[in-house]
Amino acid sequence: MLNTLKISFFQIRTKIHFSITDGKPITNFEVVSRYFRLNNGLWIHAKPKRRSRVWKKTEFSNISRHEHVFTSEEKCIMLDKLVDKEWKERRHFINDEYSEYHKWDNLPKYKYLKKVDKFYP
Incomplete structure (x- = not known):
């Protein structure tokens, strides 16, 4: 039997680049420019589409577009x-x-915590 390959159409951004000379992993500078890492391990970023169609948005959304959001x-x-x-x-x-x-x-506090199944009596 032939084995069929499963093709995934979802974006996966887990590619880690390594340097040619050292063999150590290289940082992805798009991550550094878009996100900010806090000392507790969480990452924050600005709200998406905060600069588009500002004239069309309400006053509340124009005020809240400067806020930052925690990542999952x-x-x-x-x-x-x-x-x-x-x-x-x-x-x-x-x-x-x-x-x-x-x-x-x-x-x-979800920095690398093991997921525990819920206990149902």
């Missing part, structure tokens, strides 16, 4: 794979705008 658990793991060890280290900035978000308080 799966996306955090994927972005950590695409980034080098250098970008995962803690960074200390003077007058950091995100200093309140670097802590674990009142944030979801």
